[in-house]
Amino acid sequence: MDFLKIITDIPILIVLTVFIASTIYCFSNYLSASKNLNVLIAFMAKFKRNDLNFRFKEIDNWMSSNPYVASVWAEFKNTLVFSESVALKTEDANYQYKDVSSTVQSVQTTVDPLYFFNEETLVTSKFNFKMIQTIPTVLTGFGPLFTFLNIAVAFGRIDFSTQEKTIASVSSFMTSMQTAALVSVIAVGSSLIYLLIERILYNKMCKTPLNYIQEIMGSLFASISAEKFLYELLRETKIQNNSSENLMNSMPNQFKTAFNASMATNLVPYLENLIFGLNQLNKQLKEASLNSTTKSDVVDELF
DSSP, rough: OHHHHHHTSSHHHHHHHHHHHHHHHHHHHHHHHHHHHHHHHHHTOOOOOGGHHHHHHHHHHHHHHHHHTHHHHHHTTTTEEEOOOEEOOOOSSSEEEEEESSSSSSSSSSOOOOSSSSSHHHHHGTTTHHHHHHHHHHHHHHHHHHHHHHHHHHHHHHOOSHHHHHHHHHHHHHHHHHHHHHHHHHHHHHHHHHHHHHHHIIIIIIIIIHHHHHHHHHHHHHOHHHHHHHHHHHHHHHHHHHHHHHHHHHHHHHHHHHHHHHIIIIIIHHHHHHHHHHHHEEEEEHHHHHHHHHHHHHHHOOO
């Protein structure tokens, strides 16, 4: 009966009610966060870094449709650098695709994924985390509050008017003092127990899956600084400019070589045939001339 009387005391009952309600509230929020984090883990664990180039649309659609990570994903997506390619026309009028940068072979990010996928964005911002952290302070504060309140009420009930009232009031005062001491003990004890339970639940239900998500995102999206990517683009541009310059410098020699080869293979045989034909024509003309001279001499002899 004394135990039930102590438990049902209003200050102690308030402390216990706040402790139980806070524990339930903490557990329910951590459980909700844990379910969402595990759903994210189950989805992202199916992908590999080499899959991102052709499965990125699948990830984007799922992330954008999931309200738990949609806002974080929208910010993170703006930092991604894709393995872009350009279409180059070849000599035979066909097109071939070449990467812009030789180092960007997958989807990379210019910002560390931990900047977006962290405790604040995936856990603490999803519920009133500050309230959960304040509960131990509130429970501890209940101790001195109700202790001094009971002491004040106990002092107000002391009556020294008669001997009987004095004995009764002193007896009631001692009981109130005992209750006041128990309130402080229960308040501090419930605060410590709540703090222990809260830390265990947070590490097991939130921190562990969060660390796994950070590992997955870090392995999928390699970090590359914006300055490094611009440097790679500059390097590739310089290489292409150097190739173009070498081509322009070698073009006259190549044109000369091609012209000489064309002359040797096409024009020279034609000229040789033409000269040969002229020689043959000249020879025939000479033979005809000799024949005509011989005939005129014979006629002269006859006459």
